[in-house]
Amino acid sequence: HRRLGHIGDSGMSALISGGHVNGLEVRTGGVEDHGVCEDCLAGKHARRPFDGVHEPEKEVGERVYIDLWGPA
Numbered sequence: 001h002r003r004l005g006h007i008g009d010s011g012m013s014a015l016i017s018g019g020h021v022n023g024l025e026v027r028t029g030g031v032e033d034h035g036v037c038e039d040c041l042a043g044k045h046a047r048r049p050f051d052g053v054h055e056p057e058k059e060v061g062e063r064v065y066i067d068l069w070g071p072a
Helices: 009-017 038-043
Strands: none
Touching: none
16 A cells, blocks of 8 residues: 555555556455555544535625735
8 A cells, every 4th residue: 555655445446456466465355454554544633624614605695705915
């Protein structure tokens, strides 16, 4: 997994079942049973999910997003 650029379970399964790798041994339980990669977990913790879904705007200017910056 790490040597292949942190490839996902489905990609790893496709490589193995397609015969694209030689000498790769898979433990009992298949690809999915190898535990959690701490590097992949840390890399995917970028932000919290959105709290809710808002209704789409119907008119121009109905919702405005701005960034404020005070005196520098």
